[in-house]
Amino acid sequence: MAAALKVGVAGLGTVGASVIKILDERRDALTASSGRPIQVTAVSARERGKDRGVDLNNIKWHDDPLTLAADANVDLVVELIGGAEGKARATVETALKNGKPVVTANKALLAAHGLALAALAEEKNVSLAFEAAVAGGIPIIKTLREALPGSRLDRVSGILNGTCNFILTRMEEDGLSFGEALALAQKLGYAEADPTFDIGGFDAAHKLAILTSLAFGTQIDADAIYVEGIQSISPLDLATAEELGYRIKLLGVATRTEAGIEQRVHPTMVPKSAPLAQVMGVTNAVQISGSASDITLVGPGAGGAATASAVIADIVDVARGASRLPFGVPVKELQKLERAAIQTHKGGYYIRLDVVDRPGTAAAIATRMAEQEISLESILQRKPRDKKLAEAIENKTQTVPLVLITHATSESAVRKALDDVLADGHIHGSPQVIRIEKEH
Amino acid sequence: MAAALKVGVAGLGTVGASVIKILDERRDALTASSGRPIQVTAVSARERGKDRGVDLNNIKWHDDPLTLAADANVDLVVELIGGAEGKARATVETALKNGKPVVTANKALLAAHGLALAALAEEKNVSLAFEAAVAGGIPIIKTLREALPGSRLDRVSGILNGTCNFILTRMEEDGLSFGEALALAQKLGYAEADPTFDIGGFDAAHKLAILTSLAFGTQIDADAIYVEGIQSISPLDLATAEELGYRIKLLGVATRTEAGIEQRVHPTMVPKSAPLAQVMGVTNAVQISGSASDITLVGPGAGGAATASAVIADIVDVARGASRLPFGVPVKELQKLERAAIQTHKGGYYIRLDVVDRPGTAAAIATRMAEQEISLESILQRKPRDKKLAEAIENKTQTVPLVLITHATSESAVRKALDDVLADGHIHGSPQVIRIEKEH
Structure with a gap:
């Protein structure tokens, strides 16, 4: 049996406590999966005294996660502090710089600094794993990466x-x-x-x-x-x-x-x-x-146990030596993202307008749509079920909602048409626009 | 860049041809994922001349998959022959004995000999991977294993x-x-x-x-x-x-x-x-x-491209060196399966009976159910929509279907009750029994 993998957990909220609990409860099964024991040797959190429902005796306490990240008795750092900057970022950087693999659930950090951190992990030839960062209990990172x-x-x-x-x-x-x-x-x-x-x-x-x-x-x-x-x-x-x-x-x-x-x-x-x-x-x-x-x-998508389970899967991958490049391919081979602006989006649209209730309004709106070559799948004008609102419409002190469903068209055409409709003074307030995805 | 991983493909049906095609089409992306090129160096199938829509020039042809499995110019063997015995089994055994990792889609082989083959793979410290064997395009093996x-x-x-x-x-x-x-x-x-x-x-x-x-x-x-x-x-x-x-x-x-x-x-x-x-x-x-x-x-669940994609994921795992034990833990640590016989199954049941249409039949059947402490959620007696069948029932030359839905009960109780109902002579033919799963 290989030596134990010594884990330091920075951040002891619901997920952190659950990680420690599951590592304890499933010790034998995890040792079998990993080929070696997994042992929590250090933790860090803001409040030391708080009862978290787990036994932290015999585990070294760090007031500062940065000292945990540099602790020689820690082989792998689990970062559950959260936030794109500050202690979370510094903890991950310190761990990687010290050649320690990192497991994190921190999507904000990855969205902001994921590439730089992955490059650092690759340089140090250690893992940076983040199954728990997206859709907690769903193995979507492993699926996309492998x-x-x-x-x-x-x-x-x-x-x-x-x-x-x-x-x-x-x-x-x-x-x-x-x-x-x-x-x-x-x-x-x-x-x-x-x-x-x-x-x-x-x-x-x-x-x-x-x-x-x-x-x-x-x-x-x-x-x-x-x-x-x-x-x-x-x-x-x-x-x-x-x-x-x-x-x-x-x-x-x-x-x-x-x-x-x-x-x-x-x-x-x-x-x-x-x-x-x-x-x-x-x-x-x-x-x-x-x-x-x-x-x-x-x-x-969340929950202590499900997210902790994702963290543990990443730890076992490291323990087994089965770790992969953070993004599946070397960071330097990732392409610059060619951004398609939302204006070029094509699809169906639901448009709800608070229409001024006078003759010709619907026709005028339909004309503005036609000018942008937007073809309509359906037009729905419904009286609100609310009685007072219905009365207000009778008295012409309240607008009537008009709902348009378009065939596939471009976002820019919809925006132009709605700007024109707004300028025409046919509607009150802002149009409600919801994109339709038929592919799902 | 590490040396190429040389792949031999035994079996060139839809999946085998698709594997070769995708390895060619996605060469660059796969090299990036694998950290090394993946190259098909040998193939084997029954008919050499057949057009499979892929270029097999510059790939060594083996009439016998066993010689492919032992070919020194093959690092990894893909077994797509099928069947639990014969050439498929011998090919996998030969490859493993020669210290070559194996990727297979062969569920029949695994169901019959998976443990012995996995033990052999572990002994030789090579992979035996089978993502494609279950639910082709769904990464269910990787999910359960890792x-x-x-x-x-x-x-x-x-x-x-x-x-x-x-x-x-x-x-x-x-x-x-x-x-x-x-x-x-x-x-x-x-x-x-x-x-x-x-x-x-x-x-x-x-x-x-x-x-x-x-x-x-x-x-x-x-x-x-x-x-x-x-x-x-x-x-x-x-x-x-x-x-x-x-x-x-x-x-x-x-x-x-x-x-x-x-x-x-x-x-x-x-x-x-x-x-x-x-x-x-x-x-x-x-x-x-x-x-x-x-x-x-x-x-x-199937289809050439989806299943081939699963085969390729396994090949990339091997190429990366990220391979795992075939069953996630060493074969010797797998427990003997303690079998729960179907008779102990508990759940709801749908029971359709072709009942003899005479007074008291439904009551007699319900009594037999009650004797086994089976409680009924609903009883449904419906005339068939088919006109001739409905006429036959009118003329008493045809039975009427009686449908019983039970609350959760045991399989053995249902079987005993139905044996009694059958012995009572109240029904024609065999009862139709379908288990209900509310948990899904």
Whole structure:
């Protein structure tokens, strides 16, 4: 039996505690899988006294994760501090510089500095592994990095943020407003006190940036992602989607197009029969398609045990000596990402307008669409179910929502047409625009 | 750059030709992933002259795969001959004995001799890899072997045979009879001229045997699998399932139970809302659940490119030096499989009986069920839609189907009750029994 792999865990939140617990509970099975024992020799966190439900006796405590990262009695550093800068970044850099492999769940760090850190890992010939950074319980990193080299991938897309999917599911199934569903998510611990990072789509964007790089062999470019959150989605949008045969999901999508690689995160209408439309609550899912593959992976996106399990899979890979280059190919061989701007996006659109209720408005709007060569699949004008709102429309003090569904068209045409409609004074407020993905 | 990995391909059917084609087309990407070029240096097949759409010039031809397996100019042998014995087995054995890693798609060989071959591979310290053997395009072997060491698995189940799923889908969606759907599958190349191996459930059983071993760390025991095919499924069963909110799928299921590991392949009623119920046509899907995971993988089960892609992923693993023990842990550490007999299975049952139409029959049957403490969730007696059949029932020359849905009960209780019902003379022919899985 080879010598034990000595692990230092920096960050002892839910995931960190769960990692230590599982390493203890599954000691024998993990030794068999790894060919050597795995032993936690050091930990670091902000509060030493806190009860985390795990026994930290006989484990060296570091107040500073940087001293853990340099501890000679640590062979591998698990970074669970979080954040793109500060201690998290310094811990990973210190570990790699000391020739220690790193396992991290930190998508923000990878989205910002993944390439530089991977280059450092390659220079030191050690692993930088991050299965837990994207879709916690789903082995999407291993799948993209190792399982599909025979396929030229064209598209990777998915439900990458459990908080948003939970909110949209509750809005759809229970008729909650966005605010009510968000409050429920916060109460259940699925959303932070400041939820912007999740509901604004930024968390999903960090994850998509990593998946794009693995799928297409391109340099991570999170800034090239077009991002919209779910804050503007209303019960009316969900009800209309339902009538039209769609569900609304926050998707991250990366595709090869003629204009380059298109990366976007936004609320999306997907046909109810599509695999991604079946994914409810905090569950995540990723679809990958290419020349020789078309697979969907579904599983928990977060949660202590699922994310800890991903961390442990990475540790076992290192213990076995079966580690791979962080991005599957040497960093220097990753291509610069040729960005396809959102304006070149082509697809169907759902457009909801608060229309001024006077003769000729619909015709004028349709004309503006036609001028941009946008062809309409359907036009739906529905009175709100709310009685007061219906009365207000009768009294002409309230606008009537008009919903347009377009055939495939370009984003730039839609934007131009809507600018014209807005300038014409036919609508109140901003148009609600939701992209439709029939491929899912 | 390290020296090229020299590959010999034994068996040049659709998959073998596709492997050669993809290795050629994706040469640069694969070299980047592997850290070294991958080069096909030898091939073997029965007919030399046949046009396979790939250029075999400059590749050494072996009439006998055994000489390929011993060829000093071959570093790795891809076995795509098929069959549990004969040339396939001898080729793999010869390659391993010569210290050459083997990549194979041969589930029959693995189900029968996987342990002995894996032991030989371990002894020689080379890989025996078989991603392509189960659910072609889905990376289920890598997932079970490498992605979930942190989770104690309780259950693995799936749609493992595309032919059966295609037949059941066409029966359900187009109202075809079993015979008609089978004929269509044969016409489209989804079923063999002799379809027994697929429709009888034996192909799914071979695959399940491999998954069970990986999921539970047990020795492969294909003989311990309870197997039923789909031949007896009628349009009436599918129509009744639809009414009751189920779909019928041929599932392979392996679970931990108090009585041991239960392995079974049979037609199964799954709720329409379950992920596996969404899987249509020749697509495969696998669900895995355990202490820290609950994931579903969906993708193509067969097809030249998808299966070839799995073969290539294994080749790249070997080229990279990232290979793993064939079953994730040393063969000698695999536990003997404690078999839970099908009689101890617990679950719901759909039972369709061709009942003699006379007073008291339903009551007598219900009594027999009650004697075995089987509680019934619903009883459904429906006249066939077929006019002639309905007339025959009017004339009492034809029986009326009676459908019983039970709450969770044991297989042995159901069998005893049905034996009694049969002995009572209340029914014609054999009862149709389909197990219900609500967990899916």
